[in-house]
Amino acid sequence: MYWLRTVFNTLVYGTGAIVWLMISAVAARPWIKTGAQVRKLVYWQSRGILFFMRLCAKSWRVEPAPRPQGPAVVAANHASSLDLYCVAALGFNNVMYITKGWVFRLPFFRFVMKRAGYIDAETTPPDEMLTRCRRAAEAGCDIVVFPQGSRRNPQGRFKSGAFYLAEKLNMPVIPVAIGGTGQMLAPGSVWLHPSDIVLKSLPPIRPDEFSGPLVHLEMARRTKSVIMQFLQGETL
Amino acid sequence: MITKEEIIQKTNEALKKEFELTDAQLVPTARLKDDLGLDSLDAVDMIVVLEQQFGVVLRQGYDMRSMVTLNDLYNFIEHLAQEHKA
Numbered sequence: 001m002y003w004l005r006t007v008f009n010t011l012v013y014g015t016g017a018i019v020w021l022m023i024s025a026v027a028a029r030p031w032i033k034t035g036a037q038v039r040k041l042v043y044w045q046s047r048g049i050l051f052f053m054r055l056c057a058k059s060w061r062v063e064p065a066p067r068p069q070g071p072a073v074v075a076a077n078h079a080s081s082l083d084l085y086c087v088a089a090l091g092f093n094n095v096m097y098i099t100k101g102w103v104f105r106l107p108f109f110r111f112v113m114k115r116a117g118y119i120d121a122e123t124t125p126p127d128e129m130l131t132r133c134r135r136a137a138e139a140g141c142d143i144v145v146f147p148q149g150s151r152r153n154p155q156g157r158f159k160s161g162a163f164y165l166a167e168k169l170n171m172p173v174i175p176v177a178i179g180g181t182g183q184m185l186a187p188g189s190v191w192l193h194p195s196d197i198v199l200k201s202l203p204p205i206r207p208d209e210f211s212g213p214l215v216h217l218e219m220a221r222r223t224k225s226v227i228m229q230f231l232q233g234e235t236l
Numbered sequence: 237m238i239t240k241e242e243i244i245q246k247t248n249e250a251l252k253k254e255f256e257l258t259d260a261q262l263v264p265t266a267r268l269k270d271d272l273g274l275d276s277l278d279a280v281d282m283i284v285v286l287e288q289q290f291g292v293v294l295r296q297g298y299d300m301r302s303m304v305t306l307n308d309l310y311n312f313i314e315h316l317a318q319e320h321k322a
Contacts, residue, residue, distance in 0.1 A: 157256040
């Protein structure tokens with residue numbers, strides 16, 4: 001039954017999600033002129049992908065926490081390519097992703113990534129990244145990062161770069177716990193397994209809660225800790 | 237005078253705590269970037285962490301490009317310790 005459902009999920013909902021991404025991009029293209037409009041399109045595309053994910057899931061829980069005033073750095077754990085879409089479920093509807101360079105080289109995606117103004121973490125110099133994030137925040141964007149940098153090690157260290165940005169721009173960090181996506185679509189797999197999905201944003205962590213020369217490292221550690229504690233509680 | 241063994245032990249302790257590295261990873265031949273996954277910002281953090289650990293200023297004379305492996309880092313700290321003694 002489990003594999004039957006997996007095959008059905010992949011063939012029907014997986015195909016549906018890909019078709020949705022393509023049709024929505026092509027249909028919206030004549031009306032899309034600015035980066036903000038592309039980001040809005042990505043939000044609605046993400047909502048569509050979330051609809052298909054929900055159909056694939058065994059159970060589905062979304063728990064947004066009250067968010068702080070103004071833009072924030074949204075830092076989530078990372079176990080699947082589906083995670084990119086999950087932040088939309090928690091109400092983040094105008095976001096600037098900072099991602100690895102390979103995403104910018106994907107056919108189809110690269111067009112959207114560049115037009116939306118998303119930032120390539122590997123090729124953007126630190127000063128330019130800071131400037132672009134400051135501009136994005138001034139335009140009301142949240143900055144979304146997956147500080148583990150890879151889907152291959154779900155327990156991996158949270159690298160401190162995003163938290164350095166948060167410290168320099170004096171922005172709160174909203175930890176986002178994403179559970180079950182690694183079981184639904186594992187790295188390197190095409191099968192959409194039925195799994196229990198939980199998406200939760202946690203109380204913000206602010207730079208002024210810490211002191212000393214390594215505030216960003218402390219923030220990275222705290223963020224990972226609250227996310228992992230939540231996810232461990234989910235599996236007990 | 238701090239010995240090389242003490243330098244290795246204190247450096248490894250700091251790297252394990254701050255960068256979630258394991259004993260298995262912390263071998264002298266491990267490359268800081270490719271094997272330990274320490275990027276340029278991590279390198280800066282590492283220097284601050286090691287300064288706290290050893291109570292000395294490492295920033296002067298420190299060149300990340302010449303620091304490829306963990307052993308290079310141990311040797312650099314040992315060199316500074318000898319200079320400090322002299």
